[in-house]
Amino acid sequence: MYINCKGRLIDFTTPKVMGILNLTPDSFFDGGSRKSKEEHLFHAEEMLQEGADFIDVGAYSSRPGAVDISEAEELKRLLPVVESLVKEFPEVLLSVDTFRSEVAKRAVEAGAAMINDISAGNLDEKMLQTVANLQVPYIMMHMRGTPQTMKGLNEYEDLVQDILFYFSQKIREARAAGINDLIIDPGFGFSKNIRHNFELLSKSDLFKNLELPVLAGLSRKSLIYKTFDSTPDEALNGTTVLNTIALMKGANILRVHDVKEAVECVKLVEQLKN
Template sequence: MYINCKGQLIDLTTPKVMGILNITPDSFYDGGKRKTKMEFLLHAEKMLEEGADFIDVGAYSSRPGATDITEEEELKRILPVIESLVENFPDIILSVDTFRSNVAKNCVEAGAAMVNDISAGSLDPKMMKTVADVQVPYIMMHMRGNPQTMKDLNEYNDLAEDILYYFSEKTAEAKDHGINDLIIDPGFGFSKNISQNFELLSKLELLKNLELPILSALSRKSLIYKTFQTTPEEALNGTTVLNTISLMKGANIIRVHDVKEAVECVKLTERMKN
């Protein structure tokens, strides 16, 4: 199972780690921790040294109820960071976390090698055509509504079946547009309550029926810290546990804030499998 990142074939048979680089002031865990270009560079360097295969850069907070920002503001935040990362780390494989086609296009032109879209094209009808035009891998996440409304859109007939149907439709649409490399993200924390998140994780292997790589993004999310009545800052151990479960159930990429611990999860689960 391979994806083509600007001519580099990445084998996802062995799971990969995607480090999160938020350049937002209001992300639920690390929003506002880093403000300057140098701070972003240093954090990216740390994640690469710890073994990150990809770095996912986002300038629009998608936490529940997050403040909406304009496309101009998103570009103003993200483009200088993308350009600086590519300049300082020529071999870096960057993913751009956006649901806006123009932001995706500009970031790929600046050096990003993948598009990570929380809406799978639902929030911008031009997104899939844009991804097809630039020919980079496309991560499609399951979500209803938008970050401002999604928390109230969590009624399902059958959660797993509804998500499988959603991805079968999105996959067909993406392929019709000519997108070659697709990755699916079940969207933990998006349009799902805590019980539904755990139900989805318990059935994650069902998504393997789609025969596409699976990205699991559970890092420090509320299903962990609300279970323990703590905070995102205290959710690393729980993240490690759920990342391990994801890997055992077939996840090909885990998207994380804490790269070192995630790399250890991959090494240990692969050692056990082999």
């Protein structure tokens, strides 16, 4: 499987690693730990040196119950960092984590290579057509409601079957709009409780039937640290274990806070497969 990123063909024969760059003050793990543009640039450089294939930049916190911010505030946080990253690291492949079409448009114009939408177009009716016009890869995640309401929207007839049906619909919509390069994200932690998340991981190989690259976003999430009655700060080892399982189940991208450990995961699993 391949996607076209700024004219470069990205081959998913070997899984890729996407490093998380949070520009928000309230993300569940490292929100607010870096405040200046220089600190964000240093962190991005560190992740690239550790082997990140993509950097995912987000300026709107999507943790459960996160504070809603305006589009203007999201752009104010996001654009200076995107512009600086592209200037400092011309070859970087930036993904922008947003559900707003205007933010997506402005970010790609500033040099971003991909859009990562937690709502798969459900929170902005213009998103699919905007991405199609931009001709960039599009990550579609499964979520119900909004970050403010999703926690209570976790009743399913059949979890994996429901999510597969959701994606089959969203893929049709995206293709009809003219989007060529699609990636799916089952949405660990979004509109799902801990039991759901483990069931989703255990059956995540079924998403290969969609014949699209699959992104796994398990990094330091509550299904790990609540299992141990600990905190996100103590969830690196658990993240590595679940990332390894995700790779064995066919994940093509690991979206992570800790790039070095994820790159090592990929190398070890590839050695095992070969």
